[in-house]
Amino acid sequence: MANYLLIDFGSTFTKLCAVNSEKCEILGTASDFTTVETDITEGYQKALSKLFEKIGNKIKFEQVIACSSAAGGLKMAAIGLVKELTVEAAKRVCLGAGAKVDLVFSHHLNQSEIQQIITGKIDIVLLAGGSDGGNSEAVIYNAEILGKSGIKIPVVFAGNKSAQDQITEIFNKYNMNGHICDNVMPTINVLNITSAREKIREIFLKQIIEAKGIKKIENDINRVILPTPLAVLDAAKLLSEGYLEEEGLGEIVVVDIGGATTDLYSICSSSKRSDVIIQGLEEPFAKRTVEGDLGMRYSAPGIVKSLSEREINFINKEKGVDIVSEVNRRYSNVKLLPENNHDEFVEQFLAEMCAYRAMHRHCGRINEVLTPMGKVFNQVGKDLSDVSYVIGTGGVVIKSKKQYDILKQTTNILHNPSELRPNDPEFLVDHEYIMAAMGLLSKIDPMVALKIMKKHISHIRGRQDETSK
Amino acid sequence: MKTIVIGVIGADVHAVGNKIIEYTLSKSGYNVINIGVLSSQEDFINAAIETNADMIMVSSLYGHGEIDCRGMRDKCIESGIENILLYVGGNIVVGKQDFTEVKQRFIEMGFNRVYPPGTSIDEALTDFKTDLGE
Numbered sequence: 001m002a003n004y005l006l007i008d009f010g011s012t013f014t015k016l017c018a019v020n021s022e023k024c025e026i027l028g029t030a031s032d033f034t035t036v037e038t039d040i041t042e043g044y045q046k047a048l049s050k051l052f053e054k055i056g057n058k059i060k061f062e063q064v065i066a067c068s069s070a071a072g073g074l075k076m077a078a079i080g081l082v083k084e085l086t087v088e089a090a091k092r093v094c095l096g097a098g099a100k101v102d103l104v105f106s107h108h109l110n111q112s113e114i115q116q117i118i119t120g121k122i123d124i125v126l127l128a129g130g131s132d133g134g135n136s137e138a139v140i141y142n143a144e145i146l147g148k149s150g151i152k153i154p155v156v157f158a159g160n161k162s163a164q165d166q167i168t169e170i171f172n173k174y175n176m177n178g179h180i181c182d183n184v185m186p187t188i189n190v191l192n193i194t195s196a197r198e199k200i201r202e203i204f205l206k207q208i209i210e211a212k213g214i215k216k217i218e219n220d221i222n223r224v225i226l227p228t229p230l231a232v233l234d235a236a237k238l239l240s241e242g243y244l245e246e247e248g249l250g251e252i253v254v255v256d257i258g259g260a261t262t263d264l265y266s267i268c269s270s271s272k273r274s275d276v277i278i279q280g281l282e283e284p285f286a287k288r289t290v291e292g293d294l295g296m297r298y299s300a301p302g303i304v305k306s307l308s309e310r311e312i313n314f315i316n317k318e319k320g321v322d323i324v325s326e327v328n329r330r331y332s333n334v335k336l337l338p339e340n341n342h343d344e345f346v347e348q349f350l351a352e353m354c355a356y357r358a359m360h361r362h363c364g365r366i367n368e369v370l371t372p373m374g375k376v377f378n379q380v381g382k383d384l385s386d387v388s389y390v391i392g393t394g395g396v397v398i399k400s401k402k403q404y405d406i407l408k409q410t411t412n413i414l415h416n417p418s419e420l421r422p423n424d425p426e427f428l429v430d431h432e433y434i435m436a437a438m439g440l441l442s443k444i445d446p447m448v449a450l451k452i453m454k455k456h457i458s459h460i461r462g463r464q465d466e467t468s469k
Numbered sequence: 470m471k472t473i474v475i476g477v478i479g480a481d482v483h484a485v486g487n488k489i490i491e492y493t494l495s496k497s498g499y500n501v502i503n504i505g506v507l508s509s510q511e512d513f514i515n516a517a518i519e520t521n522a523d524m525i526m527v528s529s530l531y532g533h534g535e536i537d538c539r540g541m542r543d544k545c546i547e548s549g550i551e552n553i554l555l556y557v558g559g560n561i562v563v564g565k566q567d568f569t570e571v572k573q574r575f576i577e578m579g580f581n582r583v584y585p586p587g588t589s590i591d592e593a594l595t596d597f598k599t600d601l602g603e
């Protein structure tokens with residue numbers, strides 16, 4: 001009998017998922033509040049008792065592994081040279097490593113930016129800049145100024161390879177916690193994620209987890225292996241690609257609407273068309289974007305921030321709510337649970353806005369250029385038109401009575417016909433909230449993780465009839 | 470090795486000459502960064518900054534070169550690569566205009582060298598060598 005316990009120390013909830021690998025079954029799930037401020041074991045023990053209660057008895061686990069986004073998650077600063085190139089590449093590497101990118105800087109750093117890195121409680125700095133053989137002046141300047149500031153947090157250098165030796169010297173000279181890896185953009189518009197991402201993961205395991213108060217729980221669990229978003233990304237990749245003879249779902253999009261952020265994952269190629277000219281930095285096949293201003297609680301005010309007064313009045317009248325006070329209520333009480341129809345109605349509306357907006361920022365755009373030979377298309381970003389499935393996860397999606405209406409927003413082109421949103425996907429929901437857990441399980445037993453996901457990530461509730469489609 | 474950024478500016482999709490230029494320059498011993506067709510001024514400048522390029526070579530074939538190139542030197546100055554060599558060639562304006570005037574206008578815009586239609590890359594190679602101090 002192989003029983004595994006998979007834990008997600010989230011920012012608000014500690015979520016447990018017990019799995020039996022022989023039967024390919026979920027034995028049970030349970031959750032309680034994350035208690036990282038006091039002692040993380042408290043919340044964990046509470047959730048564990050609930051879990052045992054549900055299962056009916058105390059069972060032994062072969063392995064207990066966890067992912068974490070507690071205590072602010074993995075907070076990174078991405079530094080590059082030019083905004084559209086190495087800055088963007090550095091940002092994508094951080095996001096692909098499951099980090100929150102709190103700070104983004106370009107060109108030469110100044111003292112105020114250095115201060116922001118220090119006061120912003122950044123966990124890791126990713127320093128990029130220059131293609132291989134290209135500009136090395138900027139990264140050397142930036143390494144030097146970071147060194148002089150006495151920063152002790154890990155600095156990962158992933159810039160121009162020709163500058164590596166000088167950067168190593170600077171790391172040594174200032175006794176920095178420095179790490180060298182491959183350039184995130186070795187040549188113009190080519191993205192190289194792997195080396196830097198693995199380095200970030202390694203540092204997260206060795207150095208960050210301790211600082212996040214998770215060390216305390218080390219005796220109870222075997223290991224914390226991933227930042228939570230990376231676990232979700234790994235799960236999404238597995239579900240899309242399949243494993244050995246077990247087929248995956250093909251190209252997918254996952255939308256995860258949380259309290260603090262809305263995360264979007266797309267597992268697909270940039271374009272399948274031969275009549276487009278693709279511009280800009282190469283897109284990762286497995287791409288994650290994070291919207292720090294779109295969330296159901298901490299970030300609820302962000303949802304209305306970009307609306308004009310007219311739009312707010314329109315919504316208030318149309319929906320019969322006071323949207324500004326509703327988002328503020330959620331912001332000031334992040335533990336709020338919907339109590340009545342009115343609350344549910346507002347939750348639904350906010351979730352729809354998050355899904356719509358997050359996709360607006362994630363998907364690519366296409367424009368026509370006319371020639372006598374016909375149209376030529378110019379594409380920037382990823383073309384999601386052909387993805388087969390859009391999968392919803394996160395508390396608000398799972399609890400919603402109208403899941404279709406939330407997920408449908410990811411395909412809503414509205415006023416932007418140039419947006420390459422999913423065209424006609426099927427909608428699925430992670431009803432048991434297991435994606436992060438399955439990302440963890442995929443590290444031990446990918447086959448079981450895949451089979452469980454295929455069984456439990458299933459059709460939506462509240463599908464509208466065809467006319468409203 | 471000297472680095473040259475090449476590409477076709479504006480909404481211009483003429484791709485054939487661009488490939489020939491890449492081939493010729495690479496064979497002549499340059500590190501060529503080809504950003505391809507449909508490239509904006511910013512695309513050229515960004516690539517030049519990241520690669521620490523010595524020269525930007527703009528192609529324009531469809532006749533709107535003058536509009537597409539306007540202000541490019543100013544952007545280079547703003548971006549800290551004020552001394553980079555700027556070349557332009559192809560069919561940079563519409564029809565048969567007096568090229569000395571055309572050339573003068575591009576020189577005033579800050580281009581170092583301006584080539585009339587029909588100039589091949591091989592013909593321009595000696596200018597590169599002089600300007601790059603080789």
Ligand code: B12
Binds near residue numbers: 371482484532557560
């Ligand atoms: C093929 C072609 C097309 C194809 C392009 C296919 C493709 N994706 O490549 C299609 C059909 C799409 C097309 C469309 C158009 N085209 Co067209 N096209 C041509 C054609 C017939 C050949 C171009 C070519 O490939 N030449 C071969 C290559 C090797 O030569 P090249 O491009 O000139 O490049 C060489 C030199 O110019 C030089 N060079 C280039 N850049 C630089 C830079 C420097 C610094 C130096 C030193 C040298 C240099 O070196 C290159 C290599 O040897 C030319 C006519 C011609 N014979 O040139 C018209 C031509 C370029 N097109 C023309 C026009 C007007 C158009 C359209 C606007 C037509 C329309 N009304 O819609 C559209 C524009 C589309 C767009 N948005 O870009 C005009 C331009 C007129 C002008 N500038 O005054 C031309 C000259 C035809 C004409 N005589 O009217 N076109």
